[in-house]
Amino acid sequence: MQAIQHIGYGEISENIKFTEIEKPTINKDEVLIETYAASVNPLDIKVIKGKLKGLGKYSLPATMGYDVSGKIVGKGENVSDFNIGDEVYAYVDKQGSFAEFVAVKQNIVSIKPKNTTFEEAASLPLVSLTASQVLKRANLKSGDKILIHAGSGGVGSLAIQLAKAKGAYVYTTTSTSNVAWVKELGADRVIDYKTEDYKTIVKDADVVLDTLGNQYTEDAFKVIKKGGKVITLVGPVDKETANRMKLNKIAKLYLAWKRRKITKNIKLKSAYYSLLLMRANVKQLNEVTNLLETGKIKTNIDKVFPLEDALNAILYVDKGRTKGKVVIKMK
Ligand SMILES: NC(=O)c1ccc[n+]([C@@H]2O[C@H](COP(=O)([O-])OP(=O)(O)OC[C@H]3O[C@@H](n4cnc5c(N)ncnc54)[C@H](OP(=O)(O)O)[C@@H]3O)[C@@H](O)[C@H]2O)c1
Incomplete structure (x- = not known):
């Protein structure tokens, strides 16, 4: 073949x-x-x-x-x-x-x-399972405010729709040419990163979905409320995940050093921070099927x-x- x-x-x-x-x-x-x-x-x-x-x-x-x-x-x-x-x-x-x-x-x-x-x-499959697992880990509820970075990407375009299906208020970032399209997906406030700074627009978010990493992971803590949640797909490995990875002491110390700025921000904001590594999950994929068949997502x-x-x-x-x-x- x-x-x-x-x-x-x-x-x-x-x-x-x-x-x-x-x-x-x-x-x-x-x-x-x-x-x-x-x-x-x-x-x-x-x-x-x-x-x-x-x-x-x-x-x-x-x-x-x-x-x-x-x-x-x-x-x-x-x-x-x-x-x-x-x-x-x-x-x-x-x-x-x-x-x-x-x-x-x-x-x-x-x-x-x-x-x-x-x-x-x-x-x-991969993007819808990722988006579902992020919203589940964040325990996103109706009325919560979520910032989804890269709303025009594979994960973002699904996450916007799933968050709206849960009744959340969705902020998302994208570039000028994608603004209208991302708005159509249901985002409440589309932030054009070419002309606007999301950090001055998003305040006291309950959740940030970080799909971009580096400075975006650190800056997520600037826009969440005290006790808010940052779920990253690409940022430094959090302590719980590092513990589950069965690493040796040196590797654990290295990961702790890599997330030192995040650790500081977690303390400052009493925040929850987690690196999500998506997994196959047939129950969640069947839920996605249902949402598609009932016209709630596309x-x-x-x-x-x-x-x-x-x-x-x-x-x-x-x-x-x-x-x-x-x-x-x-x-
Ligand atoms: N940990 C996990 O289990 C897991 C699971 C899934 C994905 N991921 C990772 O998550 C990341 C996102 O995945 P994806 O499939 O959504 O990627 P993707 O579809 O390739 O993302 C492309 C999109 O990102 C947008 N983008 C790029 N720079 C941006 C910026 N500075 N601000 C806002 N939007 C920006 C682009 O929009 P413009 O053209 O308008 O800039 C484009 O629409 C990848 O690194 C992927 O590997 C991890």
Whole structure:
């Protein structure tokens, strides 16, 4: 079968190969999905560039891709939740969706929303699970004020809609050309970062979703209320997460040093700070399906590329200007 493989670490174009490989075999708890569409995430790029080596080892070459939609064409003997021919979508936690077929554990697969195309469905799993998990961790409630950075990105465009579905007041940042589009997604106050400073507009927020990192993580504490929450996707590792990572003493000390300014801000604001590392969660993906089917949220696709052109899809996402999601269409 045809696949896009990651063959080494570094420059994107030098470390991706469009190749022919064996069709995957499935174990007794897996389904074999014929891929109709997959979507590209900044995660794919971070993996190629070697930025996540610290979080675990990848054995190379590895088929890329975390989001998939398609049809079930094979199932292991323990699979009772699905039938051959079911239209499904999933966040594939061990990669492999940039290929004509992918083997996935049945307990992380969901039936595709009835009112979406395969391309639309493939745009959802990683970003919608991330946004759902952020709002859950923040315990976002109706009437809460949340600042969502990069509202025009894959995560932001979903997080805005999910936060509005919960009845929150949403501030979001984006650049001039995306302001009208992000407003349409439901944000209450869209802040054009080219002409406005969000720090002078957002006051006493209950929650900040930090998708940008560096100075944005630190500055989140300037706009939250006392006792507010900062959930980051890219900022320094918080103490609880570091403890769960089973690191040695030196690595823990290094992470504590990296978050020293955050630690100061947590104390100053009596704040909650957490680095969210998203996980597959079929219950949450089924909730996303429900919200889509009842018209409470919609998908946001920027561009669709054919499998042969996956390199350009990845290079496009690497520019960091994606409006919603980039999808690779296989069938
Ligand atoms: N920890 C986790 O589990 C997890 C999960 C998902 C994602 N992430 C990470 O979270 C980050 C965001 O992911 P994503 O998929 O949303 O990325 P993305 O779709 O690539 O984000 C692109 C968007 O960011 C906007 N943007 C760039 N700079 C901005 C700025 N200074 N202010 C406001 N908006 C800005 C761009 O809008 P303009 O063109 O208008 O600037 C563009 O629409 C990535 O680093 C990703 O790896 C982490």
